[in-house]
Amino acid sequence: MTTAAELEQVAFELFDEQGFEQTTITDIARAAGIARRTFFHYFPSKNDIPWGDFDGELDRMRADLRAAPPESPLMDAIRHCLVEFNRVAPEQVPAHRRRMRLILGVPALQAHSTLRFQAWRQVVAEFVGDRLGEPADGLAPQAIAHATLGVAVAAYEKWLDSEDSDLSELLDAAMRELAAGFGAAARPDATR
Numbered sequence: 001m002t003t004a005a006e007l008e009q010v011a012f013e014l015f016d017e018q019g020f021e022q023t024t025i026t027d028i029a030r031a032a033g034i035a036r037r038t039f040f041h042y043f044p045s046k047n048d049i050p051w052g053d054f055d056g057e058l059d060r061m062r063a064d065l066r067a068a069p070p071e072s073p074l075m076d077a078i079r080h081c082l083v084e085f086n087r088v089a090p091e092q093v094p095a096h097r098r099r100m101r102l103i104l105g106v107p108a109l110q111a112h113s114t115l116r117f118q119a120w121r122q123v124v125a126e127f128v129g130d131r132l133g134e135p136a137d138g139l140a141p142q143a144i145a146h147a148t149l150g151v152a153v154a155a156y157e158k159w160l161d162s163e164d165s166d167l168s169e170l171l172d173a174a175m176r177e178l179a180a181g182f183g184a185a186a187r188p189d190a191t192r
Contacts, residue, residue: 004042004053007032011049012098020106047112050102054116058123061085065127074131075179078124078148083171086152093167100156121145151178 010032014023025046029036043049064084068077088096103109121142128134128141135141155170 002032002034002038002042007034007039007042008049008052011046012095015102016098020102021108045112047109050099050109051116052099054119057085058119061120062123062126065123068127073179074128074144075175077131078127078144079172079175079179082148082152082175083168086171087168096167097160101160104153104156104160117149121149124148147178148175151175 007028011023011028014027014031018027023046025039026036028046028049029039032039048054061081064081065077068081072080103113122136122145124145125136125141128144129136129138132138132140151174152171155167155174158170159165159167
């Protein structure tokens with residue numbers, strides 16, 4: 001019996017050998033020993049494979065944000081949850097690098113990523129909206145959600161460029177920079 005994780009592994013091996021765009025669903029199904037139509041029981045499309053169980057991960061992030069102590073400053077709570085959401089066990093780092101190189105580097109996946117990033121930002125915006133007493137689609141929740149995603153992508157790009165960098169440290173440092181920027185912008189004497 002094939003699992004989603006096994007099918008994902010087969011697909012990643014083919015992506016490494018043939019390239020993402022050259023690998024078809026038929027290729028993946030054949031290599032996994034399943035019918036092509038069975039593939040769709042596991043993933044809606046080839047573009048969904050690199051994302052794994054992203055919906056489950058978003059549920060985990062949403063729960064982590066809800067569990068943040070109410071007295072913690074907003075940006076500290078987001079930073080902590082962002083770092084934990086993206087924490088990778090040392091033995092999983094090579095596979096995670098491979099996954100993120102695909103997601104951030106393959107043009108066909110970048111358009112698909114827009115939908116995934118929108119769902120990710122929504123989780124952050126809901127949390128910010130709850131904290132600020134504003135709707136999730138309000139300006140401040142959306143601005144913070146977009147900025148947080150930008151920080152995460154920048155940290156990931158830096159991580160992918162440097163094999164000996166630590167993703168958690170990069171995310172933490174980048175979020176501290178963002179929080180400092182938001183803090184400076186909120187001060188009445190801040191230079192505009």
